[in-house]
Amino acid sequence: MPKKGEVSIIEKRCKGCNICATYCPKKILGLREDGKMEVKDPDNCIACDLCELRCPDYAIKVEVKENNE
Amino acid sequence: MELEKYFRENKLPHIWCPGCGHGTVMSSIIRGIDKAGWDPNKVVVVSGIGCSSRAPGYMDFNTLHTVHGRAIAFATGIKLANPELKVIVLTGDGDGAAIGGNHLIHACRRNIGIKVVLFNNYIYGMTSGQYSPMTPEGSLATTSPYGNIEPPFDLCELTKSANANFVARGTVYHTRPLISYMEKAFAKDGFSYVEAISQCPTYYGRRNRLKSPVEMLEWQKKNSVDIKKAADMEPEELQGKIVTGIFADREKEEYTARYDRLISEIQGGKK
Ligand SMILES: Cc1ncc(C[n+]2csc(CCOP(=O)(O)OP(=O)(O)O)c2C)c(N)n1
Numbered sequence: 001m002p003k004k005g006e007v008s009i010i011e012k013r014c015k016g017c018n019i020c021a022t023y024c025p026k027k028i029l030g031l032r033e034d035g036k037m038e039v040k041d042p043d044n045c046i047a048c049d050l051c052e053l054r055c056p057d058y059a060i061k062v063e064v065k066e067n068n069e
Numbered sequence: 070m071e072l073e074k075y076f077r078e079n080k081l082p083h084i085w086c087p088g089c090g091h092g093t094v095m096s097s098i099i100r101g102i103d104k105a106g107w108d109p110n111k112v113v114v115v116s117g118i119g120c121s122s123r124a125p126g127y128m129d130f131n132t133l134h135t136v137h138g139r140a141i142a143f144a145t146g147i148k149l150a151n152p153e154l155k156v157i158v159l160t161g162d163g164d165g166a167a168i169g170g171n172h173l174i175h176a177c178r179r180n181i182g183i184k185v186v187l188f189n190n191y192i193y194g195m196t197s198g199q200y201s202p203m204t205p206e207g208s209l210a211t212t213s214p215y216g217n218i219e220p221p222f223d224l225c226e227l228t229k230s231a232n233a234n235f236v237a238r239g240t241v242y243h244t245r246p247l248i249s250y251m252e253k254a255f256a257k258d259g260f261s262y263v264e265a266i267s268q269c270p271t272y273y274g275r276r277n278r279l280k281s282p283v284e285m286l287e288w289q290k291k292n293s294v295d296i297k298k299a300a301d302m303e304p305e306e307l308q309g310k311i312v313t314g315i316f317a318d319r320e321k322e323e324y325t326a327r328y329d330r331l332i333s334e335i336q337g338g339k340k
Pocket residue numbers: 118119120121122137160161162163164165188190192193194195196201
């Protein structure tokens with residue numbers, strides 16, 4: 001069973017650099033019109049952590065979800 | 070890993086520009102410290118002056134923001150006075166390779182137990198984009214509007230030759246290996262040098278046709294060559310490449326240990 005993640009944005013910190021969205025392997029992140037990052041498709045996060053590791057502003061957090069399926 | 074407990078939360082968001090790589094280098098350092106399992110009260114983070122040198126202000130350890138180029142001199146005093154402290158120096162390519170270059174080579178030579186992380190964004194960011202001793206040949210800077218005519222230092226080769234116990238270079242793009250170099254560097258007793266290739270979108274990127282932070286990360290990805298592969302390549306092929314990996318990993322006796330040993334020998338009447 002693939003890992004599942006719950007990803008959240010700390011909006012106050014996000015500077016809209018788009019690094020997280022560019023390298024998300026599932027392409028589930030995207031910039032809103034106001035320049036803040038948004039999780040567009042939360043159910044498809046695989047908790048790979050790449051967004052959190054690279055975010056220069058500590059504005060995106062990934063938690064591994066318990067997989068009960 | 071929980072980063073938040075190591076931040077001075079009230080100082081965030083930090084002052085770095087959108088997409089500046091320094092934030093990623095700082096979190097990679099914190100991940101390395103967490104892995105080392107050190108008591109935060111025994112950790113001292115020392116910096117000089119520069120955008121990179123602002124990092125300790127966001128980190129909840131004992132921190133010291135000193136003067137331009139002299140962080141290693143302050144750190145040497147701290148380590149000598151109290152060898153049980155874990156002393157980390159954060160510096161930039163201007164702070165650490167230009168004005169502070171001499172301190173760096175002597176700290177390597179002594180193999181004193183300080184861990185230096187140099188944020189290499191190839192430019193003086195804080196003072197708006199003059200070239201540094203690590204700016205690649207041909208690059209544009211405010212002080213090299215027709216392209217830099219000076220060859221850059223390879224500080225990994227230099228620190229290795231100067232006796233550092235541990236030397237590695239990684240990039241912000243390759244974040245996981247970068248974190249692993251921090252972990253290895255912090256586990257050493259002697260002098261460690263980690264060079265983190267960072268991006269300055271504001272003063273290096275824009276002027277050098279790398280228009281966004283992502284383009285700068287793509288540049289890191291495209292130009293990095295693993296040190297093992299680089300060993301089989303010609304110097305011409307390596308022009309302009311970023312050689313990444315571990316350059317030195319040895320176990321020579323650390324300076325303060327040697328110093329303490331001398332003191333006990335003298336006190337014991339052996340000298
Ligand atoms: C004695 C002295 N000389 C010059 C300066 C001006 N100055 C401040 S930061 C800096 C260079 C910073 O470059 P770097 O270390 O590469 O850091 P970055 O800002 O790129 O992270 C210089 C020359 C100073 N503060 N003190």
